[in-house]
Amino acid sequence: MQLDLNLLTALDALLEEGSVAGAAARLHVTAPAMSRSLGRIRRTTGDQILVRTGHAMTPTPYAVAVREQVHDLLLQARTVLAPSRELDLASLDRTFTLRWHDALVTLGGPALLSAVRSQAPGVRLRFIAESSVDTPELRRAQVDLEANADRPAAPDVRTEQVAESRHVIAVRQGHPLARAGTVTAAQYAAAEHITVSRRGSLGNALDDAFAELGLTRHVVAAAPTEAAAFAFARDSDLLITVPDITMRPAATAFGLTALRLPIELPPAPVHLSWHQRYDSDPAHLWLRDLARTALRGRDGG
Incomplete structure (x- = not known):
């Protein structure tokens, strides 16, 4: 046959x-x-x-x-x-689509774009927003590289954890809790909070952790992105709990102060994900290496 x-x-x-x-x-x-x-x-x-x-x-x-x-x-x-050929960055003409969490775009996007522009001026980057639902663009070659906290379950999607970060409380400068310097679990629960959720959820794993202590957070709003939540926190006494890795650029951009969270949470991971069809693609390997460096740059890995 x-x-x-x-x-x-x-x-x-x-x-x-x-x-x-x-x-x-x-x-x-x-x-x-x-x-x-x-x-x-x-x-x-x-x-x-x-x-x-x-x-x-x-x-x-x-x-x-x-x-x-x-x-x-x-x-x-x-x-x-189609055997692989040596990558010529100077003449590489390609557009990569990256779907990154908005905070990670702020964190690593500028460094990644700078590195790409200096090494391969013919390469273009398309940063697109995350969807509020799971989508198959990685598998359909419509997205080249994802960066977020999630580890995709699809067997044909490769994932690498490139960083992790502890959680902190972000508040405006001059906030009463910032002047105190430390925050107790009771003070944290009694304060007003804003969460970050693409789906508009007013609760998350933090509430489960505080429920074990017999405490309930007072969540008054949900924002679709960390940037929006930071803006709310800057102009009010709202608390936002975020990974330290994404808080650092926000401290300068929004004038916020980081405070220690009064309970221990598992560290927040940062994952890079791509479809396995790109495992050996020279240009994609190069891009992943730059993205890994950009996202680790301020965290130390």
């Missing part, structure tokens, strides 16, 4: 997207063409690959078992057919 390697590409897309429409969009073909490819894959493997369950498509046990093998085979084929 003569094998068609195009079916390997189609199978990889179908297994990653979990739908005919998604795979078709990713490979820039029509849905009927992808449906025909799925039919050929089914005949070749003797397996249904994807089966409909309600309004969604579910991979068969066989499809789940071979998913990683299929992707590895495709990567090997691409390496053979």
Whole structure:
């Protein structure tokens, strides 16, 4: 039997997207063409690959078992057919899309852009806002690099923790608690707070930690970004609890003071995430190295 390697590409897309429409969009073909490819894959493997369950498509046990093998085979084929070349930064002409938490853009964005401009002036960076829901842009090659506190669960997304930071309280200069110098758990709970949540949540893991002490925070508002929350804190007596790594640039930009949190919380991680298709891409490796340095620059790693 003569094998068609195009079916390997189609199978990889179908297994990653979990739908005919998604795979078709990713490979820039029509849905009927992808449906025909799925039919050929089914005949070749003797397996249904994807089966409909309600309004969604579910991979068969066989499809789940071979998913990683299929992707590895495709990567090997691409390496053979398009061997990597030495990266010429001076002539590199490429646009990278980065979806970073807004505070991390403030923290590491300027240093990253400066490094990119000095080494590869033909490279452009697109920083885009985080979505309030989980999105598949990394898998669809619409986002090159993410930076936030989350560790994606998708098996085809690579993640590296590049930094971590303890939590601190950010208050305006002259705040009554700032003049006291220290904050007790009772004082912290009694104060008015603002949270940071893309979804507008008024609570987070801090409330669970204080509930164990029999205390309840008084949260009066939620802001969609840390920058917005910092602005509220600058002009009021509101408290905002944030990782120290993102507080440092805000101290100068918003005139805020950092105070020690009265309870211990797990450190906040900073993760870089990318799709595994870019593992060996020379330009992406270069960008990840610069991003890692930029995000660690003020934290020390």
